[in-house]
Amino acid sequence: MTLNTLTRALVAGLAVAALTTGSALAQTAVTATLRADQPGARIEPEIYGQFAEHLGRGIYEGVWVGEGSKIPNTKGYRNDVVAALKAIHVPLVRWPGGCFADDYHWRDGVGPRGKRPVKVNVIWGGVEETNAFGTHEFMDFAELIGAKTYVAGNVGTGAPREMAEWVEYLVSPTHSTVADERRANGRDKPWKLDYFGVGNENWGCGGDMTAEHYTNQYRNFAAFIRVPEGTKTVKIAGGPNTDDYHWTETLMKGAARYMDALSLHYYTLPSGKWENKLSATNFNEQVWADTMVQALRMDELITKHSAIMDKYDPKKRVGLYVDEWGLWHAVEPGTNPGFLYQQNTLRDAVVAAATLNIFHNHADRVRLTAIAQMVNVLQAMILTDKDRMVLTPTYWVYDLYQPFQGATQLPIAVSSPAYAVGGASVPAVTASAGRDAAGVIHVALVNLDPNTPAKVSVTVTGVAGKAVSGRVLTAPAMNALNSFDHPDTVKPAAFSGASLKGDVLTVQLPAKAVVVLALK
């Protein structure tokens, strides 16, 4: 820690009178109450979904190298990436876009690979799109890693008929011409199409539509998503950009009864401005603090969009799916600007964990999310370089948080002093909790302050815990990262800083750290 950052940390801490006086080391005093006797909604596993778009090296190179590749693969899918994704039990993958979806015509991606048309990926880098990875490759990939399927359809340049035939191709058990085309292409059994999105960002790259126009388009297109009796495909309406509450209001008013879910996209831009993207790795503490402010906006956005949804859907039948989110930095120097390839540091991990806490705490409405994106694009889980692979700090958050998949959310009210730098101020510590099927209570704590550890005292009501164990993710530097040469710099470790005495759980939470505890 430099003298400068230490001074600023002390000032910030003193400003909120949060330092434990008399001890050699400053620490923030945080209290919390965990109500194990007030179970909330299920934390759906799909909250841990991921987004994989035809963008840069996300699909090609990242997931798919083709059967002839020297990189070890199974039927064209990289073995290392598949194993890493299986290890964190990715519950769902969203494909093929993003903006790519509203320019994608599914017939380009079926049939013999050598005969598929080569197109230009006009959205991302103007590179050739061979269509080698198409419908079969995606659906089989999802099966291979054990994930549910979320296909985003084309509204912007497509038509209801094209969309309807794609769905028929995917799910029809009949011998219709379209279903038999699927068989001729090597797949007899219909796939399970779990989710279908009616367009993407139709307020922007998906057609520059008004909310009123998209509402009508949604109703029109969604009417032709027909699946066989006894099966269910969740219909997702393309939702708002960030804080466009008019979009949510219009869509819910005009089409709530025709949808199962509404999407929300929100990216964290540390500067708060699209025109000013900042380095993923080279940043100071002010930028760290600004990043946290921008990331925690997710809570306000979900709260406000949910309140509008409650007006039209008080029983919360319609899910709010945050199917694109994450940190958006400047691309790594020397890489194609259209490929959105960025490094990933401890800062990304802290943001991911704090955001997952927000999702858990809104589990009654937020039932699916997809971080952008899975491999080599934006806030990726995994980075690859030819035959090498590295697991990012964000990947390790998804690993730590695995016990929350399918757990029941438990309310945890946190009283935390602020972490403040310049004009940026956020609660130093955020938390969430859940109970798994075996009755084990899991508590996630995130210290957003990069300098000052916290002493967190959690009063647990409604359960008598006997033992506590956990893991921690942290590193000495704010911008610590895993590189191809040093892939294990940021990795979870066993955590011994928690103790249970009666109904009080005491946690010595390191600065800039994510801790996940199990109470048995």
Ligand code: AHR
């Ligand atoms: O994830 C990258 C892009 O961000 C997606 O294609 C688009 O939906 C969003 O604007």
